[in-house]
Amino acid sequence: MSLADHSDIVRPYEEPPPGHVSGSRLERVLRSGRFAVTAELNPPDSADPADVFEAARPLGEVADAINATDASGANCHMSSIGISALLTRAGYGTVYQISCRDRNRIAIQGDVLGAAAMGVRNLLCLTGDGVAVGDQPGARPVFDFDSVSLLRTVRTMRDEGVFLSGRKITRPPRMFIGAAENPCIEPLDWRPDRLAKKVAAGADFIQTNYIFDMPRFERFMARVRDLGLHERVFILAGVGPLASAKAARWMRANVPGIHIPDEVIARMEGAARPGEEGKRLCIELIRQIRAVKGVAGVHVMAYRREHQVSEIILESGVLEGRKPRGRGRG
Amino acid sequence: MYRVRLFANRHARSFEWLYQRLEAVMVALDPLFAKIGYGRVEAPVALVERGVKGLLFDCRMCGQCVLSSTGMSCPMNCPKELRNGPCGGVRPGGYCEVKPWMRCVxxxxxxxxxxxxxxxxxxxxxxxxxxxxxxxxAWLRVSREKAAQLREAREAARTALARAFPGARANEPSAAPLADEPAAATGRETRR
Incomplete structure (x- = not known):
């Protein structure tokens, strides 16, 4: 069957423009030197596509790409590949997150091709939280790859056009490859070196976990600049609004890899309207982060505060009048 | 054992030295292993390896030991079995996300x-x-590969001249010999 038979649902497989690896909107924004914004979508516990679009609406007007999480916190939700495919069809840029926790190398390499065929052009390689913190702690943890070997695998598929077995891929997946970093978590001294390893393995961009501790982040970035990494990879710093002091304490104690300094919690404690204070704090952090040399954008993770994302980004002024939403390639 | 593993990690430099010596011995034993048959020595060597490394490093016998690339801290003890560095969930003080009582591997x-x-x-x-x-x-696999590499390197040195002058060798083999030079020519004593 030829493409024409399904032209209503199939878009031709486009090759990236010169100088680009994927041609995704996120890649174009970053390569043109503009400050990029990505935002995390709260995945629905539902099979209804309308719920996905509902969740994407508050993010779409300010985000260059929307991250579809892959069972984050080891909790079951709609799959990241399903969400990415739906949103891509609707004209949003998406970042398809892959965690190593649930699938082995056979499944993952196949999914990368499947996602690329659906038009997905950004991908984020993650290790994944342990199964014990999720809603099904009895699950078997897979961890066949780690995030770094996954990065190298996807890059090999894209640039060499082969699977890890060496078998040829007739049309390689044109993916803008991302990785995560957690600058404010131990081992603090080695985090930049781990970032270097991810860049060597194939990362094109980085999305960090929450930054609430600017001194720690600035120390991290200073070392990153010493290593010259900011010139080889686009770094998007993770931010998000806190709901209240209680929520912040709960996150710090229960969600792996989140560091919130006591001063931040004290500030939330003292606020008359914690929701507003959380938003203001987030805007302040975005402005401070933007001033740090080597930062290419922000990644907003506003779990259950998605309604605040537009205001936060618009008030922070980082878009400089840019309008990310528009129909086009993912 | 956790405590022994921490000890081995604290003395990573000494164990690195020890490992280099062990490797040299294993490589030297290659002709013997080859004679007995690698298939036959596999089981007893693996048994010894399991005992020694199990005690020292809590080895899980993944078969692809990378201790010398990971500061003598076995990455298979990481609950996520990460081979390329820590995950993003390390707890304050450098403790494991999944096993909070354990230092991050x-x-x-x-x-x-x-x-x-x-x-x-x-x-x-x-x-x-x-x-x-x-x-x-993993000991056998590494030493066997090292021994094969050494053999290959020796062979390459021995045949470089012959390869460089293939025509001469075809016509007159003694002009481009496939052999070591005689002791008399190099001034070394023969072992024979």
């Missing part, structure tokens, strides 16, 4: 690597584990 790995001479190997991107090798002896 990769925090120890970087500390150990800093004590070792070849510690920079920790920066190398390692491939995913080949699960089909589980339970086999």
């Amino acid at each position: 990769w925090v120890l790995a970087w500390e150990g690597a800093a004590r070792m001479q070849g510690g920079d190997k920790i920066r190398e991107v390692l491939p995913p584990v080949d699960r089909s090798l589980k339970g086999s002896s």
Whole structure:
């Protein structure tokens, strides 16, 4: 069957423009030197596509790409590949997150091709939280790859056009490859070196976990600049609004890899309207982060505060009048 | 044992030295192993390896030992079996996300690597584990490969001249010999 038979649902497989690896909107924004914004979508516990679009609406007007999480916190939700495919069809840029926790190398390499065929052009390689913190702690943890070997695998598929077995891929997946970093978590001294390893393995961009501790982040970035990494990879710093002091304490104690300094919690404690204070704090952090040399954008993770994302980004002024939403390639 | 594992990690430099010696011995034993048959020595060597490394490093016999690239901290003790560095969930003080009583395997790995001479190997991107090798002896695999490499290098040196002058060799083999030079020519004593 030829493409024409399904032209209503199939878009031709486009090759990236010169100088680009994927041609995704996120890649174009970053390569043109503009400050990029990505935002995390709260995945629905539902099979209804309308719920996905509902969740994407508050993010779409300010985000260059929307991250579809892959069972984050080891909790079951709609799959990241399903969400990415739906949103891509609707004209949003998406970042398809892959965690190593649930699938082995056979499944993952196949999914990368499947996602690329659906038009997905950004991908984020993650290790994944342990199964014990999720809603099904009895699950078997897979961890066949780690995030770094996954990065190298996807890059090999894209640039060499082969699977890890060496078998040829007739049309390689044109993916803008991302990785995560957690600058404010131990081992603090080695985090930049781990970032270097991810860049060597194939990362094109980085999305960090929450930054609430600017001194720690600035120390991290200073070392990153010493290593010259900011010139080889686009770094998007993770931010998000806190709901209240209680929520912040709960996150710090229960969600792996989140560091919130006591001063931040004290500030939330003292606020008359914690929701507003959380938003203001987030805007302040975005402005401070933007001033740090080597930062290419922000990644907003506003779990259950998605309604605040537009205001936060618009008030922070980082878009400089840019309008990310528009129909086009993912 | 956790405590012994921490001890081995603290003395990563000494264990690195020890491992280099062990490797030299294993490589020297290659002709013997080859004579007996690698298939036959596999089981007893793997048994010894399991005992020794199990005690010292809590070895899981993945069959692809990378201790010298990971500061003598076995990455298979990481609950996520990460081979390329810590995850993003390390707890304050450098403790494991999944097993909070245990120090993060990769925090120890970087500390150990800093004590070792070849510690920079920790920066190398390692491939995913080949699960089909589980339970086999990594010592034998490494020494066998090293021995084969050495043989190949020797062979290459021995035949370089012959390869450079293939026509001469075809017509007159003694003009481009495939043999070591005689002791008299190099001034060395013969062992024979």
